[in-house]
Amino acid sequence: MLILEILYALTIISVVIVVISENRNPIKTLSWVMVLVFLPFVGLIWYLIFGQDFTRKQVINKRMYSKLKKRPLDEIGTLEEFSYPPEHASLIRLLRNLDHTPLLGGNDVRFYTRAAEKFEELLRDIENAKQHIHVEYYVFEGDNIGRRIRDALIRKSLEGVEVRVIYDSFGSRKTSRAFFEEFRKAGIEAEPFLKVVLPKFTSRLNFRNHRKIIVIDGQIGYVGGINIADRYIDGLKWGIWRDTHVRIEGKGVQGLQSIFLIDWFFVSQTLITSRRYFPELPVYGDISLQMVNSGPFREEREIYHGILQAIYDAQKSIFIQTPYFIPPESMIEALQAAAIRGLDVRLIISKRSDVPLVQMASRSFVKEMLESGVKVYMYEKGFLHSKLMVFDDSLTLIGSVNFDSRSFEHNFEVEAFIYDHVVAERAIEIFVEDQRDSQVVSLREWVKRPIRLRFFESLMRLFAPLM
Known part of the structure; x- marks a missing residue:
């Protein structure tokens, strides 16, 4: 039994060394190390399934x-x-x-x-x-x-x-x-x-x-x-x-x-x-x-960089609706900066999701969005699976991309970047219609939610880079 425990510990240490040596994003590397250390057996299986990147090879x-x-x-x-x-x-x-x-x-x-x-x-x-x-x-x-x-x-x-x-x-x-x-x-x-x-x-x-x-x-x-x-x-x-x-x-x-x-x-x-x-x-x-495609076979992350550039270029408004909101740090900072410089930044996510753990991770980002001036809405009519973004009144993004690290880094995705005022006007109408079926989130009420709930959301956020 002792020999098995020693072998298992050596395996975990070896995998941790491999993860560190891959020079991934530091946040993602730390997340994998935490999973392997604190959830030993489950973490190892999870890494074998989701952590290895053989696609390029x-x-x-x-x-x-x-x-x-x-x-x-x-x-x-x-x-x-x-x-x-x-x-x-x-x-x-x-x-x-x-x-x-x-x-x-x-x-x-x-x-x-x-x-x-x-x-x-x-x-x-x-x-x-x-x-x-x-x-x-x-x-x-x-x-x-x-x-x-x-x-x-x-x-x-x-x-x-x-x-x-x-x-x-x-x-x-x-x-x-x-x-x-x-x-x-x-x-x-x-x-x-x-x-x-x-x-x-x-x-x-x-x-x-x-x-x-x-x-x-x-x-x-x-x-x-x-x-x-x-x-x-x-x-x-x-x-x-x-x-x-x-x-x-x-x-x-x-x-x-x-x-x-x-x-x-x-x-x-x-x-x-x-x-x-x-x-x-x-x-x-x-x-x-x-028509932009991206996937794990390329390091350029075309759609990710396109969205980031669109956020930087926006002068008046940014409207985003997505079923899963687990953005990388650069996206968080870009949206916060846009709201702070006075843009009308709005986000609609579902009040209820088909993937509860991902929903909990998504909610952990709401507080910092609200604190920077982003308006957040919870869709109440059902499940909002729409992946629609509108920048100012002239750029519309529609495709398969969720606003999360999985779509930006791991999935094969496609996104249409449409440059037209009439299309953007229709997209904004759709967004506003969904906004009417949503509840606006108040920062004052959001921080009053039960501590246990907020803790589990923060816990799920630790694994956000892996979702």
Whole structure:
């Protein structure tokens, strides 16, 4: 027994040394050391599953990524400069220089705040598809809406339309193999992203494809927070499921197409760069946007830096709604500085969440937000899963990104940076509608909550960098 205890202690010490030697963010390193020391057995298992970073070593070659990122966009030809609010020039340059992300104009953008409306429109677009349909979702469940979309895709495949499907292996873990096998029987190429199977379980579970992408004929695209599952339509037992999605028609879809084809190469080792997936398109509107992707295969953290730059550039207001608010220290300081210099900074999070421990960690940040002048609201109508940000009255961010370290560092994400006053006006309307269904948080009342509750929230915050 003593020998086993000694061996176990040596194992923990060795892992702690490895964690320190990896030169990670000091806060994250300290969090892992605390987990390993104070929760020995559980901490070791947790580290083996979530702490190791094998992605850069085993899955993605940076040189190949860069090649794939540039090559599809090169097929479009010379990209002209489109109009945009001049105050966002530095942000546009940043995203373009970080990851070859062009500004794409000539778009029409339509918002959906009800999943049922989004799915009905999507099914109509699928029915009208002529050449190809590309689908990529974190959650693709085999329930009612999942079967409707599957059957619609199968019908189009039997008509001769190319259909490709990527589903996250962990996010779609509740869906049976037989469900996805129906795709393959109909000639649809369906592939899991980073399939979670032993012995690669521990190196892959921590890196999930959180994107929600649909591209139809290289002309119509969907992106946002709504996965394919009935709960997005029916809600939960304790309230509605409030989410936001957008439909894009125009050149901006070519950015989504590029991201999908990069992921398709990862899952199938098939390189697709044909020009027919990037067709010449007419002008559908005067909206310009950048389609930004990020993930653990790159150190640049494109979406994170884009949001940070947007906070720095804001002159009047910053509106953020997110299901999980666990920001890195730099984001906290940037938001606090914005509020202190007089900007109207508002944050809406859910009063109740689908992940209680993450909710507790999120609430630990509320006090310092309020103290710096940020207005915080708790959504009461149900679960607010929307990932929407509006800066001033000219920049809107919508995609799959939660305002937390997991989205910024570990997940494969996609975010549309939309530069347009009319779009921002509609996004602000959506935000204000949700604000009406929320309770404003008073600093005076917030600090009066039970000490035990505040302690557990602070305790969960210690693990925030790991969530």
